[in-house]
Amino acid sequence: MTMKTNPAIKECQHFLVDIDGTITDYREGATATDKLLHGNFLFPIIRDMMMEKGWKKDVAEQEIRKLADKVVFWDYPDFIAEFELSAKEAFHRMRQWHRDNLIIYHETVKLVKSLANEGKKLFIMSNNPYTGCMFKLQVAGLADNDFSSPYFCRIFGTNILRGCKGVPDVWQRAIAQIPAELSDICVIGDNPYEDGDIPRQCGINHSIIIPRKTIAPGALVLGTEQ
Ligand SMILES: [Mg+2]
Known part of the structure; x- marks a missing residue:
């Protein structure tokens, strides 16, 4: 069964769509430990810009870590x-x-565009902060450089929902912002636990999980209803 023929695609009007592993993914080696700062792949850019303004490298890195710990749900x-x-x-x-x-x-990008064209209401549900989501959607052609998206009503990033998707409370906070019955909401993602089990605990029974690990990037993507 392809994602497009999944019954939930027809039945539901509201979709919570994951990004990492669903719309985009990292190239091999992109997030290798030696390229990260405080576990993050964009913090080195912040550090380099600070150093260009005269900060010493170790002080810049220390201040970035400090701020990331202080503003827990940072963007x-x-x-x-x-x-x-x-x-x-x-x-x-x-x-x-x-x-x-x-x-x-590209198959997910096509699906997002066709759902939006049908008038379905789409929301991003991601473990990235808001601007992190937007950078990824920009690369996928689903958002503009000014951080707006013609395809998604809302972007539920970590700084908006105050947490990651492995926590039921985070899903409850997303659900509380969608004016729809639970039976009218479907999740599209690649993680059976975070995009299937946890939202199901919160009453969302429709999840389309893309078995990404077994499929080569860019290949035609098949979906199964959980
Ligand atoms: Mg994912």
Whole structure:
């Protein structure tokens, strides 16, 4: 059964769509440990921009870590503001990082566009903060460079929902922002636990899980209803 012929696609009007592993993925080696700072792939860009303004490397890294720990549900603009960096330049470099390091699952992009064209209401449900979601959607052609999207009503990122999708409360906070019955909501994702089991615990019975690990990136994607 393809995703497009899945009964939930017809029955539901509201879709919560995952990004990582569903719409985009990282190229091999893109998130290798030695390229990360505090476990994050964009913090090195923040650090480099700080160093260009005269910060010492170790102090810059320490301050980034400190802010990430202090603002638990941070987004990248928190760092741009705190360290008085150019948003234009930071966004330019971050966008370029995504262009260089992401692959796109074109079948999911097509599905998103066709659902939106049918008038379905789409929401992003992701473990990225808002601007992180937007960079990925921009690369996939699903958002504009000004951080708006013609395809998604809302972007539920970690800083919006205050947490990641492995926590039922986070799903409850998303559900509380969607004016629909639970039976009218469907999740599209690649993680059977985070995109299937946890939302099901919260009453969302429709999940389409893409078995991504077994399929080559870019291949025709098949979906199974959980
Ligand atoms: Mg995922």
